[in-house]
Amino acid sequence: MRPTLYEFAGGKPAFLALARAHHERCLADPELNHPFSHPDQHPQHVERLAAYWAEVMGGPPEYSGKCGDHSAMLVMHAGNGDMSDLGRRFVECFVAAADDARLPQDPEFRAALRDYMEWAVAEVLSYPTDDIPVPSRLPMPRWSWHGPEAGSSVESLL
Template sequence: MDESLYDAAGGRDVLVALAGAWHRRCLDDPLASHPFIHTDLHPDHVERLAAYWGEALGGPPDYSSLIADHSTVLRMHAGNGEHADLDERAVELFVQALDDADVTERVRPALVAWFRDAVAEMARFPGSAADVPAGLPFPRWSWDGPVT
């Protein structure tokens, strides 16, 4: 399939809506709110999150060209120990947010597979941000899974 997941999902507007819905659901959840209440979020957090997701799903490279690289993102998520319950809850809330953002059924299985992988990627360095190597490639995902 030549169409990117980004385009099939509906592009920037849908990903902003999805990121906003997921973020609201996380903030309202006793388990998933924990990472957000212990950090100062950028005022444009939802838009930046949507840009990261969009780039990962085959959209424009707005995140890596305008905001940060993948290693920086992993450092923001590193050093929090193991948190399998939180990771699973984040995926559950993402599935619910797909409804909130009216994401089409056709693209949902691929988005859920990508998000589950992305959550695992964010948990790769539980010990310390210092463990994250510089210059890691930006992860991209297609209908068939990770793009290498």
């Protein structure tokens, strides 16, 4: 049986390295810098981001157990207006951060990561204004080698 994306990446340390590398790349980006250097950002933002991505990719339910469900994450990022260029930049930082974090170079693995992040960014950007409410109690998405897992909340959002 094939390992989860979480296991293949190297588990919790790999996702923490990915979140750290991604955060650094976003801070270095002239357009993404502002949202990533905001003074009221949670002090454990990087760790929470790592836990979220890890859970989505098949890791333990650490994020949902401590921070909330998928709806809670969407609410945090909703209502920011049209940010389509920021979304593209965010994905590019994520892809480059996978190199920085020394995640496996396997093309199928890297394609799964990119596909997830493109989907995730599009979903976040689908709530640009406060008049488009985020549904409550959305379960965590689950992503596999071939996209959303069967029965995952992602399937209903595609």
